[in-house]
Each structure stands twice: as C-alpha cells, then as structure tokens.
C-alpha cells in the first residue's frame with residue numbers, strides 16, 4: 504500500500520522522531536520493566552489493532568500435482584535427532600540476551616502502546632496455569648475433539664490443531680520437568696489485514712503485539728475449559744517456550760514458507776501462534792500438503808523484495824530440517840531499525856489473498872497471483888519515506904546493516920551466562 508506523498512512524509516517524520524527518542528525510551532521499555540508497564544492504561548483494540556477473530560473454514564480441494572511436495576516439513580530424522588542431542592535449541596531471548604535490549608529499544612513505540620495490554624494478558628495466562636482442575640469425566644476422544652473445536656470457535660480462535668509433544672522443540676531453558684501431558688493444542692489467531700498491508704510501520708508492529716495479547720486471552724479461556732473437564736492444561740506465553748511452527752505444521756495448520764514463517768492456507772503468515780500443553784486424550788491431526796511449498800518455489804516474492812537479501816531462494820538442510828535458512832545477521836538489524844520490517848510478510852500473496860485465490864489464478868494462467876505488481880510487492884520505506892515498486896529496493900547503508908555496538912552472533916549455540924531467562 505502506497506500512502507501518497509503526504510502519508511510517506513508523515514511516516515518518515517514519525518519514524519525520525521521516534522528514533523531520536525530511543526536512547527531514553529529504549530531504557531524505559533526494556534523487557535525486564537514490562538511488568539511495570541502493565542499498570543498503565545491500555546490502548547483500546549480498535550480498528551487495525553483488532554483481529555478479525557473469525558474461524559477459518561476447512562480447506563476444500565487439492566493443489567495441482569506439480570505444486571505438491573510432501574505433508575509436513577522436509578526432514579532428515581537422524582540428523583534432526585543428532586542436532587537436538589548435541590546442540591539443543593535455546594530461546595532466542597536466552598541465546599541472544601545481549602541483543603534483546605537493542606531490539607526492544609528500537610521497538611519501543613509499538614511496545615509502549617501495547618505493552619499494558621500484553622502484560623495483563625500474560626499475567627492472566629500465567630495465573631491460569633495454577634487454577635484448579637475439576638473432576639474428570641471420561642469422554643469419547645472424537646466427541647472431545649469436536650467440543651474443543653466448538654469452544655475454540657466460540658472464543659474467537661481462527662484455527663486449532665492437535666499434535667504430539669516433541670521434546671526436540673522445547674527450548675532447553677524450559678525443560679523444567681513440569682511439562683504437562685503428551686499433546687499440544689496449536690492455536691492460531693488471524694491478524695488484521697489492513698495493518699499488515701501497512702508494513703513496515705509502527706502501526707503494523709502494534710497490530711502484531713496486540714494480536715498476541717488477544718490470542719493469550721483466548722488461550723486462558725481454552726485452558727479453563729480443559730480444566731473444567733478434568734484435564735491438565737498449560738498455555739505457553741507469547742514469547743514461547745518451544746518452537747511453534749513445527750507444531751503448527753505437524754498439526755496440519757499450514758506449511759513452512761520460504762520466508763521462514765508458517766504459511767496458513769487462509770492468511771499466510773498474517774497470524775499469531777501459541778500452544779497449550781495438555782493430557783486431554785485428543786486425536787492427533789495430520790500434516791497436510793496444501794501445495795504451499797510449490798507456490799513458494801514459483802513465487803519468490805519475499806526473496807526478491809527483502810531489502811537486504813536475507814532470504815535464500817533455495818532450501819537446504821539445517822539441523823536435519825530442509826528449509827530456506829534466513830540470514831538473521833542481516834535481517835535482525837533491519838527489523839530493529841525499520842519499524843519491524845516484515846516486508847517478507849507484506850509481499851506474500853498467500854498472506855494478502857489467501858491460498859484458494861492463489862490456486863485459482865495459477866490454474867487459470869500458470870502465474871502466482873499478484874507477483875510483480877505494485878499492489879502486492881510495493882512498499883513504503885520508513886527510513887527514507889520513499890515508495891519502492893517491484894524491481895526497486897531501498898539502499899540500506901552499512902551503518903544500518905552493521906550498526907556500531909550491536910553484538911549479535913547468529914552462530915552462537917549456548918547462551919551467555921548471567922542473563923535472565925525471559926518467558
């Protein structure tokens with residue numbers, strides 16, 4: 504979405520003013536001070552901050568054969584097991600605790616406005632873990648599954664799926680021995696479309712954080728519903744104690760996109776994910792090949808449009824997983840200095856139009872809907888206030904790509920000692 508000359512000027516000026524306030528505001532909005540922000544009044548969830556909160560209809564029909572690859576993520580099981588054994592996964596916030604202050608400093612405009620709401624929803628979620636579990640009524644698993652999905656719909660969750668708990672996806676900091684059950688309920692909430700079209704901007708960052716808060720409220724509701732039926736249930740918070748995307752793919756809710764994000768058939772990656780661990784005997788869902796990897800191979804819009812070329816065009820094996828490995832060393836400084844960036848989400852046709860429309864166009868013309876058009880691939884860049892149509896990208900100076908005093912080592916495998924674990 505191009506804002507016009509005045510809109511881009513205000514985007515640029517607002518970004519400059521907010522950037523100049525970073526030295527002071529970044530210190531105030533450090534993650535360790537977020538509980539204090541929970542006492543402030545919250546920005547109302549109106550307009551583009553509000554999730555559509557509509558349940559997604561089941562996907563009907565199949566993708567053409569040439570778009571299909573495999574259900575689930577391509578993996579080399581032995582290599583994946585070895586990586587999990589020898590180099591267990593850590594939370595980003597533990598592994599890169601030194602970068603967190605820098606990240607939160609740059610994102611203060613989004614954090615300061617949404618943090619009160621986000622903090623309160625996180626506190627309610629943590630409190631829900633300790634609420635009493637009722638007497639168990641034995642239920643037929645299929646009936647329990649139908650009742651769970653009906654409750655999720657009533658709560659305004661866009662989609663749920665169930666898969667097996669996998670300790671390989673649990674961050675080492677959170678393997679505390681109090682894990683709950685052998686199942687994971689993956690919950691997804693759609694993010695507002697208009698806010699996502701305004702990427703990159705502070706407004707779209709606010710919408711992302713606000714959607715996390717709205718999803719946490721719904722997880723509290725679903726946790727209480729499980730407790731009332733006699734099942735233990737423990738919701739993770741939005742920061743995450745495990746890798747959400749592999750769970751979501753295993754539960755059939757989408758496939759892994761070239762941009763490294765979960766692509767759902769309904770909204771691409773324009774959604775937020777969270778999980779509830781439970782011992783409820785829910786039947787497992789299966790991974791589904793929606794043809795999304797085939798769409799990615801023919802689309803490549805995120806690869807073309809990333810301002811710093813951080814997304815590779817080809818997948819390769821990493822820790823036993825076959826994926827396009829994002830260059831986080833190039834990406835993270837842009838995320839922190841360009842209003843959260845996320846151009847790779849904005850330009851994705853599955854995010855913008857949904858998979859059914861993309862497949863319809865592909866079957867009609869052999870093209871991926873919207874690619875090479877300004878409506879999809881164009882974006883306004885907050886660092887210079889210019890609009891970049893397809894074929895043009897901003898020049899990102901070295902001072903932005905490699906900012907002074909910015910310590911971030913993407914190859915680090917063990918957290919530095921002495922940093923608190925957030926979560």
Ligand code: SF4
Nearest residue numbers: 760799802803805851
């Ligand atoms: S922009 Fe295209 S290549 Fe990138 S994730 Fe979306 S569909 Fe896949």
Ligand code: SF4
Nearest residue numbers: 809834844845846847
């Ligand atoms: S967030 Fe921006 S810099 Fe990072 S991969 Fe996406 S488009 Fe590239």
